[in-house]
Amino acid sequence: MANLKYSRQRASIKEYLANTTSHPTADTVYLHVREEFPRISLGTVYRNLNLLADMGEAIKISTPNGGDRFDGRTEPHYHVVCTSCGNVFDLELDEQHIQGINALANEHFQGTIDSHTTLFYGTCKKCLEKK
Amino acid sequence: MANLKYSRQRASIKEYLANTTSHPTADTVYLHVREEFPRISLGTVYRNLNLLADMGEAIKISTPNGGDRFDGRTEPHYHVVCTSCGNVFDLELDEQHIQGINALANEHFQGTIDSHTTLFYGTCKKCLEKK
DNA sequence: GTCTATGCAAAGAGTTTGCAGATGT
């Protein structure tokens, strides 16, 4: 439906997401991409991040504190947010396990379930060492 | 640490949460409690909802669209958000399963994991029937 | 040439906060 046209800004945003595991906020993406495109605006960053998320080429992670975070890894996987430093980490679990949870949930819900997101809370290695 | 004092407003908010399964937003709570306390302010509602959540007497649910939602049920359980109507529903899964996931995640993470929240996406019964 | 994307700035939604006065213990 949407007639997508190439843009260097979007390409740069996508490339940045593909090459980081830091799960940046929109603002962090903005600050980074601005090094290549000094005149880019936050609005453009948001528009493109949402576009990528809608197309399934990025994932939007809603956390309780602060803004949403974005992830260029699109294969199903989970995240851990450190309650001490706020950073977000990837967590690998069996693909089978992830699909199994959807199936299990479907059995217990009066409707259909397509997907799920899980956010773990804990303390990361670095923050454990500080204490 | 915090010296908590009784307030009718907080009691009313807590009672409302205890008697609904609608997972209301702060604004919905405000509109409801205002029937009993016409001069209550949104700020007070937010302060008390956050207080209750911090004390573990309510749960804050972050959804991608719109504001956070609150839930008076504090036993571990999951939620389904209907991608059609936006409503949030409870989903019962084994308590053992929920604890098992934390244990499994701990094995795969370089740190410690305390808890997790899972949000399922799907279509609720009513929305399925409309199509 | 036409249609989409961008930069800019303003507006919008959701939430928090400082303060003076009311309320609970």
Place this chain on the structure above:
DNA sequence: ACATCTGCAAACTCTTTGCATAGAC
């Protein structure tokens, strides 16, 4: 009496949007 809580309003953060111009096809 004293500490906490409230109402009010202003401020703040994050995100979206309208518009004129630049860029892609």
